[in-house]
Amino acid sequence: MSSQRLFGLATARIVSHATNGAVRALPAPDRVRIPLTVPGQPLLAPAVAVGERVKAGQPLAMTPSRTAVHATVSGQITRLGLMHGPDGREIQGIEILASDQQEWVKAHGIESLGEASWEELTDTLVGLGAASPWKPKAIAETREPGEERAIHTVVIIGSEREPGLAVQRTYLAQRRPDLIDSLKAVRTLTGGSARILLLVPASLRDEVARDFGDIEIRPVSERYPDNHWRLLVAHVAGVRNTTIPKAREAGIMVMSAEEAALAGRSLREGLPRTTKLVTVMGKGLTEPVVVETVLGTPIEHVLKELKIEVTAGDRVILGGCWQGHAQYDLGAPITRSTDGLVILPAAEVVKTAENPCINCGRCTSICPVRIQVSLVARYAEFGQMAEAYALGAHACIECGLCTYVCPAQRPLQQYVRFAILKHEDCQVREAEGDEEVLDCKLPSAHDLPSAPRAESWTADR
């Protein structure tokens, strides 16, 4: 996945692939693993137990504000406990052994989303276990204090999270009716007052604009990192750098074209979302393939269906090459945020190392948020986290370009991230009056967390 600079004449020009190929639907796996998490919200105890039979679409656990995690297949629950999350952290998860006959929970859909009333839509959403984030009053009794705020702008991002992926593009190019429906519902839900903005890759603009009528469409660059989501959202918000939760605080709701389209389909069918599009690329594939699979499908199932053989030393990444997480367990599941699955053959694995910096400045000049990357990384390398932080390391949007261009192949973004996490950890511990805070001011770059406790769910089969 590396592109050789031809005498360096061309600067790195990173654009998304224009893969408009057909979506390949994968058969359901024999078991799924579903993380019991909802981004940004606490989750209550699971509503099911090991051995219990569940139907597809049945809630497995719910947040206080009634957002649920659903079973994506019907079958029997075989495990409940700690599993490896997609980013390597331990999270609560659930495993379901799929039954031969798929049974669904009873559906209460809305036929015509364009004509549905606000009450009808909110009721259906709450019934689906997807508490409406738009009108806080309807769910006031179930929400946590200060959790929901009014939304004045809804941004639907139709460009990819990372170069090489083709998920959002597929919805824009091939599944427009779902998206159009859903935008009508979004308009009703926001009471017609919020601004709805659809960001589309510039090359798809004309095609998309024909169908979307009066929805505000904004073409965006197809160059990375100009189309990095955080920068897109910051641009809409009128600032230079922000995070998606911070934009949400200010009343800007961000969702992907996929999330919007699937929300529309859920409302129409009255069933929760259970599928996901994933761009698979790398080893054994001549070009990226977009597959549709159920949420919770283990990676090994996707690999088996696509006849990809993974051997020792390969790198399997959930997400893209830029921001995705390498997995050590082929049993790891496809989750809601998995837009890509990359299999890097062992020979193409980049070997970053703690090589000395030659001060060439390529990282600094390519950084989209103007961090002095080389300096920050050197501070981090020698444990001076406060200095690294003071240089503005926390502005990092984790685009990965610094590591991409570093000729010394230093793990630059990794150093930056390390400095941020370590410094914030120190501040928390200092605030708590931790005696050992001195110790955390002088960490070593080799100071890795101990091996995770969660057992592998693949090994014993």
Next chain:
Amino acid sequence: MKRPPLLSVAVPPHTHDGSSVSQIYLWQFLLLLPAAIGGVWVWGLGGLRTLMLAVGASVLFEWLVARSRHRPWFMTDFSIVLQGLLLGMLLHAETPWWLVLVGAAVMVFLGKHFFGGLGSYPFHPVALSYAVLLVSWPGQLAYARQLVHYNLAFPAVDPLTAWRSFGAQAAERFALGDLLVGRQVGGVGSTMVLLLLLAGVLLALGRYIPWRTPLAFLVGLFVTAGLFHLAAPATYPSPMFHLLSGIAVFAAVFLVTDFTCSPVNPWAQVIFGVACGALTVVLRTLGAWPDGTIFAVLLMNIVQPLIDKIHPQPLAVEVPAR
């Protein structure tokens, strides 16, 4: 039970543009070669001897350092070959062999590895080493020493010495075209102005050297020399003479651009370059040595970390207004 394959794990990003440190120094070395060959063309086997001695000794000393520090094989990048060649090109064709060895030793031990090697040295090792030689053995290093062995088709005196000794009128006798193609007395190839300029343009296009620093250096040199010339045309030569004589272009392309001891931020690069160019003219005009370029480079190397504090502010994370 079949064991699952052991996967390679790391945090993102998982992709790289394929560039490397050795690629940078290899290209710098390859594009310096034409000028070195030009030097050998003019100065013959004597020049070739100096260059090979400088490169060979540097590589040998680097190997010694790598051995004593228990480092892996020492030529993982090509920086030492480049630096050895740069040192050789600054010396003249008849430099005594022991002086070349002393130069290489000072460069490798004191200039480079005393401070921690590539990426850590505060001064350009080549500039430091040449300055040490120049101050310690000025007589041996004078370009005039080699001239007894040559029968040259161009003025047998180096342009800057001619100007310092005989005034601006002497400088005007040098045809600018001659200076440009390297028909002037100097080191083995460090005065091949045209070839060096060409190398500089190619390296900057390939981003193997920064482009602002050398450009700012040449502009700073040209403007300062122009001001001197306007003030007293009879005493100070034209800015073109300054640009084309001595090691001005050599320094612009290969000395002030060294990543390790030059700034990385745009405005810092401009300030560094302009100041270095201006200082070069001042030292040439008022200093004890005819060509003070090397001292200008060293002086600016000292202040580089300070200049690099002029950098753009990061775009901090903001909460948008509601």
